[in-house]
Amino acid sequence: MYLTLQSYIKSIENEKPKIDEKRRTKLTAIAEYIREKRDSGSPARLTFICTHNSRRSHLCQIWAAVMAEHLGVNEIETYSGGTEATAFNPRAVAAIERAGFKVQGMNGENPRYNVFFDEDKEPLVCFSKTFDDDYNPQEHFAAVMTCTDADENCPFIPGAEKRFSIPYVDPKESDGTAREKETYDERCRQIAVEMYNLISQV
Numbered sequence: 001m002y003l004t005l006q007s008y009i010k011s012i013e014n015e016k017p018k019i020d021e022k023r024r025t026k027l028t029a030i031a032e033y034i035r036e037k038r039d040s041g042s043p044a045r046l047t048f049i050c051t052h053n054s055r056r057s058h059l060c061q062i063w064a065a066v067m068a069e070h071l072g073v074n075e076i077e078t079y080s081g082g083t084e085a086t087a088f089n090p091r092a093v094a095a096i097e098r099a100g101f102k103v104q105g106m107n108g109e110n111p112r113y114n115v116f117f118d119e120d121k122e123p124l125v126c127f128s129k130t131f132d133d134d135y136n137p138q139e140h141f142a143a144v145m146t147c148t149d150a151d152e153n154c155p156f157i158p159g160a161e162k163r164f165s166i167p168y169v170d171p172k173e174s175d176g177t178a179r180e181k182e183t184y185d186e187r188c189r190q191i192a193v194e195m196y197n198l199i200s201q202v
Helices: 002-016 019-038 055-070 092-101 150-154 180-200
Strands: 045-049 075-083 102-105 115-118 125-126 141-145 158-165
Touching: 002 055, 002 180, 019 045, 019 141, 019 158, 019 180, 045 092, 045 150, 045 158, 055 075, 055 092, 055 125, 055 180, 092 102, 092 180, 141 150
Parallel strands: 045 075, 045 141, 141 158
Antiparallel strands: 102 115, 115 125
């Protein structure tokens, strides 16, 4: 794993950031699902869902995968999707680059990005898509709702055997402001912290 990324994760481990009890309970429930799937001999597939699959759901997909790698939890597959497809927002891409990832992407309205965390590992492929896109699992997965809009507007996720809700404030609210970079970095770190907490419970 890249040294910059290792240092970022180490800072999370050392700080032991506080997560309020309500959110910790939700993360523990997802960890229990992962353990149940592992004990049954099946991979735990987590599809993180927000409205546009442009910011929060991608950050969750990426950090959950990396924390699983970092903590040696091999039975997890992570995906993301939205209620509609747009594009992986460049501001969110920049935030993960500042955290230590290396990103390669192609131009276009909805580019596919290769997100690298280790020279010797395959990259995560990230692009905006609906949650039921063929790239994502169609059954035997848990839907993890990362925004209240998607949670409220999608009362039913076909194929999901479990559903969890851990909404995050959309960093989009800071777009075009003086706090844009800071807000994206804060949300990136919050999600990294919570995915570390989640995976460490498995």
